[in-house]
Amino acid sequence: MESLLAPSFVSGLAALAAGGAVCPPGLLLPTAAVNFHSLLFFLFAALACGFALGVVISDNVVRMALYLVFSLAATAGLFFLSGAEFVGAMQLMIYVGGTLVLLVFGVMLTAQAPFIEIRASASDRTLAAVAGASLLGLLLTAALSVDAWNAPGAGVIPDPSATPLGMAMVGLRVDDPPANAPVAGRAGYLLPFEIVSVHLLVVLVGAAYLARAKRRRTPRPIEALASAVAPASPPAAAARSGSSSALVGGTR
């Protein structure tokens, strides 16, 4: 479970740490009495961290999965809040939707009564706490040491659009450098995109190969013979063995 909870916990806290620098107060609404951007940010960050803690503290596997869903959804909310709509929708699609449905599948199919409650021993808890705290410290120092994230107005996209991303994926960079001064030779991410898609295709084909229905190895003549030899052959077997069995039945 440790490997499962670490990403959400860390991503929640890292988002909290990074987001505090990313969203200076009063950016969206300079004259606002209440800054909704900050308010919503703290709301989503608190939700993400709170449910991440819930994942750690809870003993029940399925409840852990539920808290993980909420934590990841709150992280998606943070993405939407900072204008990264495509990443937010991706977070919903891949983590909250795909991975968790699979996770819940796995948990429900494997977790029998003795394993549904997970109680970690004290030494496990200590070890996990030390590992988690050191990782968190590392990430926090890394996140806070980036100067560009502390600049005012950094990270908030005025006109969020997924089109530059899509254009970069097919090989045309229009975001960086700016559109009116393109630099020759910057080809976008067409090659990595193709490599990743071929890789995924191979994985898909491999999974389909492994999961396919195994072919029956029984040769047909023997089956037909068996149904002919048996005194009262069941109708299902006769139908399955097809025309040859019908032929045998006809000669009998």
Add this chain to the structure above:
Amino acid sequence: MVELLLGFGLPGWLAWTVAALVSAALILNVIAVGALVFIWAERKVAARIQDRLGPTRTGGKFGWLQSLADGIKLLAKEDLMPDGADGLLFKIAPYVSFCASFCAFIALPFAFDVVAQRLNVGVFFVVAVLGLEVFGVILAGYASASKWSLFGAMREAAQVVSYEVPLGMCVVVPVMLAGTMDLVTIGEKQAGWFTNWYLFHDPFTFVIFWVYVTCAVASVNRAPFDLAEAESELVAGFHTEYSGLRWSFFFMAEYGSMFLVSGLAAVLFLGGWNGPVPLAELLGWSGRGGDTSAFLVYLVRLLGLVNLVGKATIGVLFMMWIRWTLPRLRIDQVMTTCLKYCTPIAAAMFAGAMVWQLLLPGGLLPGWGRPAGEIREGWLEGPGGSPVRVADRD
């Protein structure tokens, strides 16, 4: 809407709050009132198809108030929970389903710019959030501590996860034609005569629309794909143990999702809020010339809203029609339909639409209706080979 409120002199924070609350209330009403109307319609449609009358007495002539009476009955019902159930998960599951259905409406436009939040990745958001509804169902099936519920939830999970693949492929085709994932732009690109609708764009989109219909019906768990609540096998599937108000949340989520996928079909394939005949344009009210009054623009948007809701309602009625006409499939037939038919057909049609778009970018009959590519978002090759951003509307 925020701009309008700011124009009235409201402070910024109040305008944002009011705009958000109004949007949320309107969406909630679309789901709740929609469910009331559609449950009544479902009873009437089912009755007519089965050569009965359906509700006739409650509330006067046609049984108008039947759903309201149902609602009162549900409110008054005892809220039961099985002994072995996981209390927290059991209670929270209906809300998870309902929230997913509700959230997807945030990005669905009801007319030009009549949308709670115009997202640049609207299509993707709607499909992603719609897939989350299954999570509430899985939780309900697991937490009920009943084998019927668990089997129903497992079937639903397998079905929804499988059907997301062809559904995604179908949705990609209009995105490719429009060059954007923004639902508002996709709808607006189909303005003009009905020949501009993506349904009639080329033969491939016509076929893929019907694949979308199949996958949409399957992804919202309606008959003939309602394996998760097959009453002849599983009592009531994942909501066997639910009663009263919690059960009605599942129902509202189901009807909300039906309306949502129908609305999505309308925006993606059926011209969205644009009627079959461009009345507003013929009368010069469209607001595209810039000389129309604000009142006329609002009137046109209201007509567009009526148009879209009408199309979505037709979609929901279509789902009811096939529910009461076709028998339920077996689980292996459901999977075969998805993996052996829908997915390959969708992939082939996607490739076909792509080739068509390359070979005949103007369509078969250029000059019929408005030319395509008028309000494309994206970058085109400008003078000197440098990419130039093209605005949403020009």
